[in-house]
Every structure is written in structure tokens, then in C-alpha cells.
Amino acid sequence: MSESVDFHSFVMAASRRGRMVVQPRMGVPDLADMGARLLALAALPFPTIGTLTVDSYTRVGDLAAARRALLSGEPLNGFPLVTHPPEMVRAMLAPIVDKIPVQVRHGSADPTAILRAARTCGITASEGGPVSYCLPYSRLSLGEATRKWAAALQEFSQSGTGTGPRPHLETFGGCMLGQLCPPSLLVALSILESLFIEQNGLRSISLSYAEQGHSGQDIAAIRALNILADEHLSPSTDWHTVHYTFMGVFPRTRRGAVALMAHSARTSRLGRAHRLLVKSAVEAHRLPTLSENLGALALAAQGGPWQWDEQNDHTEEQIEYETAEVLLEARALVDAVRSLNENVGTALCEAFRRGLLDVPYCLHPDNAGVAKSILDSSGRSVWANPGAVPVPRPGRAITVSAGELLSMLNRTAAEYDRDSGPCRITFVGGGPRALSVLERLATLARGGHHEDLRHMAISVVEPYMPGSGRIWRTNQQHVLKMNTVCQEVTMFSDLAVAAEDFAGAGRSLDQWWRDTHPETYQGPNGYAPRALYGAYLQHVWDVVVAELRDVCQVEVVKGEVADIQTAVGEYEVVLGNGRRIQTDAVVLATGHPRTAAFDNVALQTVDWSNAPLQGDSAADLPIDEIAADDEVGVCGLGLCFYDIVALLTTGRGGVFETDDERAVYLPSGKEPHIIGMSRSGLPLPARGVNQKSSNYRYQPLFFRRESLQPTAGFRDGVLRALLAEVHVVYYGAMLRHLDPDLEGLLRAWASAHSRAAADNVRAAAEHLSGKALPDVFDLHRLARPFDGRRFANVTTWTDELLQVLRRDCAEASLGNVEGPLKAGLDVIRDVRGTLRVVLESGQLSPAERRDFDCDVAPVLSLLTAGPSIDRIVELKALIESGVVTIAPPGATIERQDGGLMAIATTIEDFAHRVDHVIDARIPKYVSVAKDGALLTRLMESGTVRAWSQEDDTCVYQPGGIAIDHHARVVMSDGRPRAAFYALGIPTEGVRWFTQVGSGRPGRWTDYNADADRIARALIQDAQLAGVTPAPEPRRSAVASAQI
């Protein structure tokens, strides 16, 4: 077995080669993990010392708790040195200690057990001291700690074997509370503790000094420490000095932290310290990972990419002057203490008793607690009131207020953070989703994150209109309506509704509409024109952005993003015009893609290359190209179909004349003939007239998260409960009309039979009412009422269709609470949040998810997402007036004789020539193959990857991109990308039902939660703003600057 390395000799050998040794703080509970980390240190190409930092249970001597945690796997914040079997620790250390020395770091006022365990495990280096590990943290008396330390050191000093490495101890006296201590006191305490260590038998010692924040003073202090160690320690004692990188409040930004780390390494070199204990860039936030530790060590060892700031630079002459000052005070302190007693331990205790040594702000009862220190205007740590400490007194007594103390403690961090430059954040897309994140940012700025926001610089790239985006842009016709009643729509996330609009609280769409456009306002259940919602969104945008601009820079860039490229530590957002935006964080909020027509399976076989019109959102269709009396085939009978019909009828001057029951259409003469067609032949049915207030909350009986069993299969474990819920509402409304008490009885029965199926609900309802009730309704039959039917001719088909529409109007007008059918269906909207939780839980197999997406979701959407009842009444009138023809189920378009024909195979005489074909189906998913260049490009380059779900039997990859649970996009190798977030439509798949474009008043919905998650992550990114070497000037960057 090869020889273990001697601690001091290792440091001095490096020093002779002109290298400063670096060392991390590092401790994890697991043996193998600890070994792997130490091996990684041993493999570094610069001289590094290994550290075993013990956990806090071991530190305070609670070995039972350490053992319990180790056995139960409960997290420990260090290595439980005393608890692991010594032979296993030895085996773990064997491949390391012949390459680099390993030191145990702890913090214990009574080090007996730790030093003994270290020795048993073959570790010969540790640290601490009777003062430095007692006064700041422990409740042990100073006398007791001194006795324990003396005994433990004497035992430890016997552990040398003559030829092997010598026992080594490092003073911790150069730290004391981490910050706000005059350097002369730190130097004196370090010297006194080294003398104590020497007196108790050790001949290999290091003396510490912890950086206080003023580099000139710190350099001077390390030099003074070197000088005094040489004067006081015996010539036969080997010693070196160790510098601790700043141990007070650390900069929160990554750039600030790295700058401080780099400056600290420079201070060590100029002070002539032999060794440096480093901190990592995440110091202010958490324990570093191995790679963060390695990065910090490399920075410290090799000198970082710091820019030496002139202001902090010092001439050699200034440093010498400052060194002399520290020396003078420190020497007086050491001499005063040594004169008290030959025994350094006794002298130390006596000195503290008399107040000759008095650590400012130390709460220990054995510390006099009279002396106070401050940071002066230059940032030097000086005495405000030395008490009985034998140093020159300041001219006048200075008292420190709580606020002053806080700002002194934060001074170093604040200086470095201020210099670190803003965190650049770029939003790709400026529609409602981007707005939702900005609104949360502005709200969080109000709620205590003001400082974090000040470190942001936000860019929003939006090709259309900021706030409303393309879908809700304000220059679309008012005949295009929303399909959510206005009282259910808000963009303000907070629970309170305020009279005045500001980030966090403000008017809902309902209130805003009433206030700003009273002439068109239709009450809380009115359906607002999309353009009006766009205007509302733009209003909220103005409010939010104005607030943000009080705090940070917000730039709105008109343009389309063509690509997002990854660079070292940052991203580059490339615009269509070639401009490049360098950014630290990206928020992908692109919203609805512009679709390529007919990428659906059923219609793909037809060649559409010559079709005059292609599908998109209705507002984006070149609708003016359609002439009066043209024949227009519209594929899809959903919301988009109603929009197109509105644009081509009332949008062209037609009007409806309505009485109570029905409407009659009076054409303008500019209408084309519209042929609507779909697989089912059923135009989207109406949503029941809203009878729920905006704060209505449904209490489910069956469809509760805790009673669902996705693992039992989606249809059995989830859908069954949904259907039961629908039925209990359906029959409940029915019973209510017979006898108001019966509904309560049914719900009481249901809550006692929470696993019942829909059939049981009907049986119970029939039992309660004592009469037969209408058949259980089948969602598929409601969605496909014409399945399997054949019609003799167009007239019989149209009659039947009109009858279905009439029935639908009747049901819808009963309302979504009082009308059994619409109330039953509307509950599906009410429990959508729970359904989303199930879908996003990952408990469904890929085949089940596909089943849901392809067969269940379209039915649910068809039956619940309907337009207002007016649209159905109007459609009936249009069919009756001959302006619109609905093709029977299964109609398709065929090319015949160079033209296009709409043909239905279920009726012999249905064949219409069409001049235009419009694809009015909104695709469920972003199509990977055909969607807008950006997502495709990002997937091709591996910047993001497609969401997919797979098991042994099935790979399901419907479209959207993958994100992790922090909303970060996932790279092609499966790891999340730092500071790159996505929300809304592009994430459909991982998330479900992302087309929702607004929050609900008085509720914290998923829409708010998604935005909040990203806003908080951005705040964290701003705190940790990535340190990057200054980017190389690029040709294109120069070019864009000239634009």
C-alpha cells in the first residue's frame, strides 16, 4: 500500500511550485457517493485538498439522530463520520489519501468523538478551536470547551506514526460569525488558537482568515497573519495560512457570486495565503452539486474570467500601510492575552472574562458583548466601540440600528449583485399566455420580489398585437365571438377584485365590458366578440407592462421568431429579419399555430394542391375572395364553422329577425352558398344558458381525485366515475322538478355510494321518484345522433337535422343548472381540473391516452364547448332560408372533372360542386410535421423534443413538446433545459386543454398556476443569472444593430 500524503507537505510543495492549493466544503451521507466525490477531486489537474464535512447531528453530538437518519434514508447535510463503520470509511478513503490529503471539517465545541473517529479512520487533518467553535454556535461554556479541546488535541497529536502523515489542525479563529469582525481580532484569535493547538502537542498547523469584504484590508490581514505566525509559533512547528472566501451573506446572482469568488482568489494570492477554501456560485441558495464544486475550484485555482475593477485595486504601498495597521492592533491583542497566563487556554478564558477579547455581536454568555463593529464608508470592518479590547477607540461612540446592521450584513452581496447586469428574459410570443406570466411577475414584484425584478430585462417578440396576439387581435369582425361567457373571464390572477386595475387585481372581462362599452354590453352571461376580448387583453397588457417598466426594462419587438439557438450559457433568439437577441432565459408562448390544411388522416388521401382556400383561424381566412353565390365547402362543424358562417352572412350585411321562438334570416344578397360537412353531420350543439354565478363551485360526488383509480384503466377507473357524475346531475335536475327534496336525497344516496356506476344512479333516481325516467344518456349517441342512419333524400335528412337542432335549443334554453341535459353536460366543464390532474399524472398507458385524445376528448369537447344558443337558432334560420346546407354524415370532397364536389354516400342525391374548400377543424395538436417552422426547427435541432409516451406495446407521440414539472423544455437527451420554459398550446400533451386563454375571476386556476410557476422560476433565474464570458461579436449581431 502506498504512503498517505502529508497535509502540510502537500500544501507547501504546491506553494513552492507557485500554486495555491484549493479546497471545497463537501459532505454527503452515503459512503460510495462521498468516495466518488473525493475521487473526482483527486483527479483534478490542479492541487486540491479533499474535505469531509460532517453533518449537523454529528456536529452537536446527537449520534442517535445521525444513525436514525442514515438508516431511514432521511437527508443529512454532511458525512456522519462517527456513525459509519471505520473500516468502511478507511476502504472508501484508500484510493484517495495516497493522492491528496483529506481533512475533516465539523464545527463542534466538543471535538472528542469526531477527532477520535477521524484518527480511527486514518484521517490526520481537521480544524477548529476552543474559541471559534464555542462562542459563535455552542451553548457549552468557554472553559468547558477549552478543556475538551485540550484533551482531544493531546489525544489527536499522538496519532502520528513517525513516518506517516503528521496530525494537522487548522484554526477556525479567523472566521468568528463570518462577517463584520475587525480583521485585527480575527488575526489575533487565529494566532492564539494556533498557539493553543501547538501547546497541546501538534506540530503541523494552519492559520485561517475569513475574507471580510474589503480586498485591501483582507490582503493586509492575511499578510499580518503570516508575519505574526512566524513571530509566535515555534521554529519546529510547520505552519501555513488558509484564506476562506467570504462567508457572510453571499451574492444571489450567479455573475455576482462568480465575481466575488474570483476576487477572493486574487485576494488570497496577493495576501500570500497558501490555501483557499472556496464557495460555489449557488452559495446563497443551496448546497452545491459536485460539478458546481468542481467549477468553483477550477475558477479559484486557475484565476477566473474576472474583470479587475480599478476601484478595488490597491498599490503595493497602500497594502503595506494597511498591513502595518492590522499588525499593530493584532500584535497588541496577542501580547495582552499571552501576558495573562503561560497556558494559552487559561489565558484565552481569562481574556474573554475581562473583555480584552470581545467578539462583536456574539451572543455567547462568556463573551462580554460590549464591543461593536461596523463597516465604514469604504467597506472596511472597523471598531465602533471596542469595549475593553486594547485597541485605539474611535472618536465618538457609534451605535448601530437594526436597519444599519442589515445593510452592513448585505453590503458585499448587494455590491456584487448590483454589478452583475440584468438577467435577460425573452418571451417568444406576446399573447395571453405571455401576458399571464408578465402579470404574475408584476404581481410578485408588488409582493416582495421588487429587487429580483430589478435584475431583469424583458423582451417580448410578437408578430401581431402585444397582449392579444393573433387569435384575439382587435381588427377582426365583431361577428366572431368567444365561447365563454364574459363573467367567467379575467386576466388578473389575484383573488381580490379591485375597482382599479393593477397587476394582481382588476376587472374581469364582464366588468370591463360594462364600463367601457356599455352600448354593446349584454350582461354577465353575454358572449363577447373576440375583438373586444382582444381590446381587454391589450388593456391588461398596458397596465402590466407599465407597472413592470417602473421596475425593469421591457422591450416589445415586432417580429416573428425563426429559431432559438443555444450558446455558451445563454440563448440566441433569431428573428425572421435576421436580428438576434441574446438572452439568459426563454419563455416559449407561441399559442395557436397557423395550420396547414387537411393534415387529418381521414382526408389526407385527397389531393388538395389546387384547393383555393386553406384552413386557419376564421379571422385569418382570405374571406373576401369568396364571391356572392359561390359554393363554399366547409369541413368541420365546430366553433370555427360558426365563425365562418357569421363572417359570410351577418358579416356581409344579412340580419336576423327574431321573435320569441325562432329567427328568420333576411339576406343581403352578398352571401355565398355554404355547405357544412363533418363525419357526424352534427353542428356543435349549444351550451346551456348560463345559470351559474362566476364563483359557482360544483362539489363532485363521484369524480373526486381521491376516489379515481387511473391504474384500473381509464375507462373503468376514470370515465365511469365521470359518467356517474354526469348522471347524478342529470337525474338530480330531473327529480328537482318533481319534488325539490328528491335531488338532495339522490345526492345523499350518491355520497354513500361513491363508487356507483351511471346505471345505479338511474335506478336510485327511479326508486326515489317512484316512476320510470328517460333512458340513460350515452355520450356517444349525443355526439353522433345520426350514426348508422340512412336518409332517403336531402329533404328527410334536413328535416331530421332541424328537429335535432330544435331539441337542442329547447334543452339549452332550460339552462345549465335547471335543464337536466345541459346541466349534466356542463358538469364536465366543472370537473375539468380533476380530469386534467388524472391525464397529467402519467398514470394512463400510452394506448389509453391515445384512446382519450382520439375518441373521448373530441366527444367531451363537442358536447361541452358549444356556442351560445343564439348561434343554433341562427343556423336553423340559415338552413331554412337555404343559405347554409349541412351535408349528411360522412360527406367528403372529391375531385371530379377538374372541379371539386361535396358528396355524401349516405344519400343518393347529395352532390354539390364547390368553388372553395375551407378546413375549419382546429387540430387537437400542434402537428410536428407541418406546423410553423419554429417548433419544427427546434425539434430538429434537438433544442426541444416532442412529447411522447411509450410502453412495451405502443409509442404515442401526438405533437406537442415535452416539458418537465418546472415547465422547462426537455432536450433531445431527456434532460431539462435551464431557463427555457414553455406554456400553453405548444405543451399540449404533457398538459391537457391548453387552449384556455384566460383565468376565472375569484379562482386560482391552472392557467394562473402555469404562469406563476414560470414567473417564480424566472425570479430564481434572475437571482442566479448565468455567468457567461462576454459573447464574441458576431457578424449578424453587428448587422442587426444597423437595422
Add this chain to the structure above:
Amino acid sequence: MTLVAVRRRRVVLATTPSDCHTWNLVYLQLLLEEANASVVNLGPCTPHRVVIDALADVATDLVVISTLNGHGWAEGQQLMQQIRMHSLDHPPVVIGGKLGCGIASDAHIPATLLAAGYRAVYVDSAIVPPEARPTREFPSDLRHLLTQANEATAR
């Protein structure tokens, strides 16, 4: 003419047994003294016993527990159990700092500690969402509590 004698409020300031941070205690002592309170600072790693004894010792108007090491959510509950075990008539106790380990379940901490019997909980965490935060702002609320104690006992 009426003479109003306002006794200086006595505040017991402490942390939890496993927490060796002290700057927070130094800062709070100054802050409370500036609000004209007399402060008994029990120092780092305060054993529960020491808090109980301090309360038994002299009439106390307010107990302030400050902790930063992430175990406050657990040790804070234990402390409150102990206090309640010894006296049903204890002065109001408030707790604040970094009370959890920065994980998602931190969101429940304020409610849990309030339910345990704390008068106020001041959280310093990015994890706790706004809706789970008590509507109390530190340090103005702490000053307010002191004032309340003054008014309640002023003769």
C-alpha cells in the same frame, strides 16, 4: 390629569435546538429594542427547555422564534407543544425565517404552524405561493403586535 404608565414590553427571543444561526437573533434584538421592548435573547441552538424556563421566570409579553436552517416547520411545532404543555396561558408566540427546506410541501408550513398555535408566521421562501401566505408583513406586523401588547396592558 391621568397618568398613563406604559411598562416596557418584555420579549423572549430564541431559535430552535438545531439552529446555530445568530445574525438573525442579533438583528431582531436590535429591531425589538428600537420598538422599545426589553429583549431576552436566548442565543443559538436554544433548547426547548430554556424557552419554557424563560417564560416561567418573568412575565413575558411576546415570544419571537427565528430560524433559518430549514427545520423550523418541525421544531417549531415541537416547541409550541412544549409551551402549551407547560402553560395554557402563555404569551403570544410568533415564528419566522426560512422554515422549510425549499421543497414543494413548504406551501403548507404557514397553515400548519398557525394551527399549532403560533400567533403569526413570517415566511421567507420563494416556494410558498401567495394564496398560502398569511397576510402578515414582517417587520411591521411584529411592531404592531408589540403595540397591541402595550395597549392591552396599559393602565
